[in-house]
Amino acid sequence: MPAAAAATDVEELRITTVDPTKTPKPRHRAWPxxxxxxxxxxxxxxxxxxxxxxxxxxxxxxxxxxxxxxxxxxxxxxxxxxxxxxxxxxxxxxxxxxxxxxxxxxxxxxxxxxxxxxxxxxxxxxxxxxxxxxxxxxxxxxxxxxxxxxxxxxxxxxxxxxxxxxxxxxxxxxxxxxxxxxxxxxxxxxxxxxxxxxxxxxxxxxxxxxxxxxxxxxxxxxxxxxxxxxxxxxxxxxxxxxxxxxxxxxxxxxxxxRQIDPKVMDEPTTYSEATMRQIAERYRKSAAAINKTRERSLTDSTVVYVLSESFSDPTRVPGVELNADPMPAIRQVKGETTSGLMLSSGYGGGTANMEYMGLTGLSMANFDSSLTSPYQQLLPGACWAPSVNQMWGAPEHSIGLHPYEPSMYSRETNYKKLGFSHFYALKGDDIIAHQDKIDDSPYVSDEATYQSTVEEIKKTDDNQFLQVITMQNHMPYNDWYKNNEFTVSDSADAEHPLADNEKESIRTYAKGMELTDEATKQFLEELDAIDKPITVVFYGDHLPGIYKTAGADEKNSIALHLTDYFIWSNQASEVQGTKLDDSAYTSPNFFIAQAAEQMDAKVSPYLAFLTDMHAHIAAMEPPVVNTIQGWDRIPEGQAIYLNQQGEPMSVADMDAATKQLLEDYKLIQYDITAGDNYLKDMEFMELPK
Structure with a gap:
């Protein structure tokens, strides 16, 4: 064997020989x-x-x-x-x-x-x-x-x-x-x-x-x-x-x-900056025409929106008869001032949507069927959120009161976004002053809520916008009140008898209505004694979801979505007793335009549009159902449009002017909620100086 080869063999042996003094580390097996x-x-x-x-x-x-x-x-x-x-x-x-x-x-x-x-x-x-x-x-x-x-x-x-x-x-x-x-x-x-x-x-x-x-x-x-x-x-x-x-x-x-990218509205085919400029100019001219005959400013008064939980005359419900009138005082007020029936999209629920429409002038009828709760799906991420209270200027002039949990519908967060300085509730940073309840009811009474409201109005001589949401008549209705004198029976024309548990709920609800009626009368009397102009927009948000018998019949759908409303001004306002001719029917999106008319107040281009819209269509809401609102989409079907007589209107049968207004409404609402906010820089929301 050559020497070189022998040396190589020895070297290989040296490399491969294991040192007996050292133990090799075990290698872990790879996991399957x-x-x-x-x-x-x-x-x-x-x-x-x-x-x-x-x-x-x-x-x-x-x-x-x-x-x-x-x-x-x-x-x-x-x-x-x-x-x-x-x-x-x-x-x-x-x-x-x-x-x-x-x-x-x-x-x-x-x-x-x-x-x-x-x-x-x-x-x-x-x-x-x-x-x-x-x-x-x-x-x-x-x-x-x-x-x-x-x-x-x-x-x-x-x-x-x-x-x-x-x-x-x-x-x-x-x-x-x-x-x-x-x-x-x-x-x-x-x-x-x-x-x-x-x-x-x-x-x-x-x-x-x-x-x-x-x-x-x-x-x-x-x-x-x-x-x-x-x-x-x-x-x-x-x-x-x-x-x-x-x-x-x-x-x-x-x-x-599911809340990252909700479907708000389809973009109208004609949407553009040029189109929105045309709309702004159109209603700027309309506002100028309206303002020629008006002498006051909207913000020269305090305006109070009172959303009265589930308030609606039970005697109008098909098949129901009471032994006494649960709302005599409010019925009298309705006869003396602007008043009528409000078309509600909700039944037994949907309060926040009525709030949203009342505060923004926008309509749920224009939204995509995917958007069922603007407070949750739209407002938190909105870049521009104009609302009627903002016309009163700095947030300190906008106050919200709701004697319940401020977290429901994210109200506490949303009210700040809408420009309210305070949102008084049962919890949170701002605690509502009065929290008294009646008998066994779990909810704060309307009387206590009104007392808190009056105190807020008296705190300042400045004019304010106050949004009040009551809770007294919220469901369920479990025989809370002592000394309840109301009895419920089937009306003479009833097609089906009422069940006992349905009668019990209606009886409790009727007593709550009576207590609201008395508290509201006292509230208006207190406001009448205040020496500054005050206007109240009072409305029920929806019917309580207790009318199972009437609700089983689809022909009662409109009747079960009509609540009571009135617009009232105190003596200091100098317009007390005004009763508008076109007030028989309305929907929440028109309240601010009606209040301006009641107060003889000048309007912005936006309020001029709402005024024109209400003159052509008295009330509008998306399709309605006779089930307690808990659905996750706007019900299928055609939107509901009512004329001044409360009769349904068909879009196909509307005249050209009404169709143009509906088209303009969709463009305006799209621009504000899902578009490029062109109107923001066009003074569309600005009241005349």
């Missing part, structure tokens, strides 16, 4: 793919559990139990065909997949997802504690522009909540490090010698889930879209009146995603 899949599902579920815990109200054990019960309820519903749990997990799973592909490490993406869930849950919990409201898409804009102010909103339990989030993050990181140590592939997702192929797969599986999320978000807010059908088919049942309950019921992920 099925185990990764199991861990993926577990982490996905844990992320949802953390988020679900975040939408409970506190950090107590009771709330932990509540969040677990909520998850248990979701799991139990799967046996009934409700898969909203899987829908939330699917959405989280898509985000998880994106993190996996971006990091290419299972044990890096997993703790990131859990830490992200913990941070979001902590923010949810703190916001709910402070405002009883979950994170909304509009909050992302707040954080972008006001991160320095966030600390001022932290409630006292913030350290504990933040500590829990930190603990969850630490546990997730430690557990992932341990798993990565015992996993032979250390969580590497896509590996191999073909780097271009691996990079391509990572990009593909990043883009696909991101695209799926984007398509779902862009679709779920539109009625009858694929995202809408998938969401509802899997059990999503929106509860727009209460964002916290909605998140608890449908999952925080789904409830958030």
């Amino acid at each position: 793919s099925w185990l990764y899949a199991v861990v993926f599902i577990v982490v996905d579920f844990l992320a949802l559990a953390i988020l679900q815990y975040g939408v409970t109200q506190s950090s107590t054990r009771v709330q932990l139990s509540s969040s677990l019960d909520s998850l248990g309820t979701m799991i139990g519903k799967m046996g009934q065909g409700n898969f909203v749990l899987l829908l939330n997990m699917l959405a989280i799973g898509l985000v998880y997949l994106i993190l996996l592909m971006v990091s290419n490490r299972f044990w890096v993406a997993s703790p990131i997802l859990l830490c992200l869930a913990a941070v979001i849950a902590a923010i949810e919990k703190l916001k709910i504690s402070a405002r009883y409201e979950v994170i909304l898409p509009s909050d992302l804009n707040f954080l972008k522009g006001n991160t320095g102010d966030v600390m001022s909103f932290l409630p006292p339990e913030a350290p504990a909540v933040i500590g829990m989030a930190v603990g969850v993050c630490a546990a997730a990181i430690i557990l992932s490090v341990v798993c990565a140590h015992f996993d032979g592939r250390h969580g590497s997702m896509i590996r191999g010698g073909n780097k271009p192929l691996g990079a391509g797969l990572r990009v593909l599986f990043t883009v696909l889930p991101a695209l799926a999320i984007a398509l779902y978000v862009g679709s779920v807010g539109t009625v009858d879209s694929w995202g809408y059908r998938v969401s509802r088919g899997m059990g999503d049942k929106p509860s727009m009146w209460d964002s916290v309950y909605d998140a608890q019921r449908n999952g925080p992920v789904v409830s958030f995603l």
Whole structure:
């Protein structure tokens, strides 16, 4: 053997010989793919559990139990065909997949997802504690522009909540490090010698889930879209009146995603800046013509909107007869001033929509069927939110009062957005002064609410706009009042007898109406004694959802959507006793135009438009149904238009001027809510100087 070859053999032997004094480190086996899949599902579920815990109200054990019960309820519903749990997990799973592909490490993406869930849950919990409201898409804009102010909103339990989030993050990181140590592939997702192929797969599986999320978000807010059908088919049942309950019921992920991009309106084909300039000029001329005959300014008076919960004359309901009149005083007021019947889109619900229309002059009839709650779906993210109270100038002149939870329909947040300086309620920063209740009723009485209102009016000599939302007559109606003298019977022309439980509800409701009637009479007398001009717009938002017998007959639909309203001015206003000729029927969007006419006040181009619109169409609302409002889309069918006699109008039979007004209305409403806000810079909302 040559010497060179022998030397080579010796060297190879030296290299491959194991040192007997050293023990080789054992190599851990790579985890099988099925185990990764199991861990993926577990982490996905844990992320949802953390988020679900975040939408409970506190950090107590009771709330932990509540969040677990909520998850248990979701799991139990799967046996009934409700898969909203899987829908939330699917959405989280898509985000998880994106993190996996971006990091290419299972044990890096997993703790990131859990830490992200913990941070979001902590923010949810703190916001709910402070405002009883979950994170909304509009909050992302707040954080972008006001991160320095966030600390001022932290409630006292913030350290504990933040500590829990930190603990969850630490546990997730430690557990992932341990798993990565015992996993032979250390969580590497896509590996191999073909780097271009691996990079391509990572990009593909990043883009696909991101695209799926984007398509779902862009679709779920539109009625009858694929995202809408998938969401509802899997059990999503929106509860727009209460964002916290909605998140608890449908999952925080789904409830958030469906509000990101709601369908507001279709863009009118003629919409453009030039078109909006033409409209602004058209109603500028109309305002000039109206103002020639008017002498006062709208803001020279205090205006009070009183939304009287569920107020509507029960004696008008088909098949119902009472032994006494529950509203003699208001009936007398209606006979002496501008008054009539208001067409409501709601039955047993939908209060916030009446508020919205009354405050903005916009109509639910113009919105897409997907948009059922502007307070939840539209207003929080609106760039421009003009409302009638803003005509009174600085926020200090706009006051809201509602003796209930300020979080319902996100009112506390929305009223600030609309320019109110204070929103007095049972909780929050501004507590309503008087909270007395009557007998066994769980709600603050109208008398107490009126007392709080009068005190606010007397606080200043300045003129104000006050929005008052009562609660006394809110359902249910459980025999709350002592000495209730009302009895209910079938009317002579009743086609079907009333059930006993229906009679009991109507009897309790009638007593509440009588108490409202007495309190309203006293309220107006107190306002009459104040030496500054005051005008009150009083209206019921909808009928109570207690008329099951009448509601079973579709021919009663209009009758079950007509409430009572009046516009009254005190002696100091010098227009007391005015009774407008075209007041027999109306809808909330026309109130401010009617109030201006009642007060002989000059109008802006916008109010001139509403005045013209009301002269051609007395009332307008989207299609109505005789069921308690809880639906997640505007009912199918044609919008309802009533003439001055309360008769339905067909769009096909309208004259050219009325059709033009309807077209202008859609253009105006689109520009304000979903368009480019061209009217904002055209002085369309400005009252004459």
